[in-house]
Amino acid sequence: xxxxxxxxxxxxxxxxxxxxxxxxxxxxxxxxxxxxxxxxxxxxxxxxxxxxxxxxxxxxxxxxxxxxxxxxxxxxxxxxxxxxxxxxxxxxxxxxxxxxxxxxxxxxxxxxxxxxxxxxxxxxxxxxxxxxxxxxxxxxxxxxxxxxxxxxxxxxxxxxxxxxxxxxxxxxxxxxxxxxxxxxxxxxxxxxxxxxxxxxxxxxxxxxxxxxxxxxxxxxxxxxxx
Numbered sequence: 001x002x003x004x005x006x007x008x009x010x011x012x013x014x015x016x017x018x019x020x021x022x023x024x025x026x027x028x029x030x031x032x033x034x035x036x037x038x039x040x041x042x043x044x045x046x047x048x049x050x051x052x053x054x055x056x057x058x059x060x061x062x063x064x065x066x067x068x069x070x071x072x073x074x075x076x077x078x079x080x081x082x083x084x085x086x087x088x089x090x091x092x093x094x095x096x097x098x099x100x101x102x103x104x105x106x107x108x109x110x111x112x113x114x115x116x117x118x119x120x121x122x123x124x125x126x127x128x129x130x131x132x133x134x135x136x137x138x139x140x141x142x143x144x145x146x147x148x149x150x151x152x153x154x155x156x157x158x159x160x161x162x163x164x165x166x167x168x169x170x171x172x173x174x175x176x177x178x179x180x181x182x183x184x185x186x187x188x189x190x191x192x193x194x195x196x197x198x199x200x201x202x203x204x205x206x207x208x209x210x211x212x213x214x215x216x217x218x219x220x221x222x223x224x225x226x
Contacts, residue, residue: 003024006097007024009093010028010093010094015143016139018126018130026040026044027048028122029041030100032101032104042122044121045122048122048126051140052085052121055136056076056079060072060075060076063151082118084147085121086113089123090116091143098119109186111186127139157214158214158217159213162174162194162217174217174220175195176195176213178191179191179203189207190209190211191212192213192216194213196220196224201220202217204219
């Protein structure tokens, strides 16, 4: 099978050349364009999620030999969640190579967080099936890079940190209010405000409500800690 230019470019960015390119093509085929003869990447996503999970769990276990399970678990969750997979997909240009149906393409599918995250997991599975676990593991470790080393820093998300700050001072947990949602359905922008019992607030905007809440919490915590 001869690969198109976009798939060859993706191979270069992944740092892996497929022996059986059909695996890569399937990993990039979304359900919106799949058919009986061209299956989607959903089954590969299932496998890739497990390969990623084992790789990250082992990497964290080896990176910090004194960390307790309660410390390792949030680091693991931060590294395997859809948002992180989507970030890696964006960094490697997976979105540009996705095979989408017309409706999904028109609604901005190449930029959707969940779709990119699923595709990245499917690509991991494709490498695993094509070359085995060791090659897939090495690829994950290279693509995730400094994210693994910095996992302890990023695992404690801003909303959790702000809640702990408030409770340590006898306050109720912070509240979050969605102030506005604008833009088209496929690319919305949310504005969210974080509130403390004592009246302090900060607001932030982001592409998802969750990200906007995190950004608002981070801004409010930074102001209160000063």
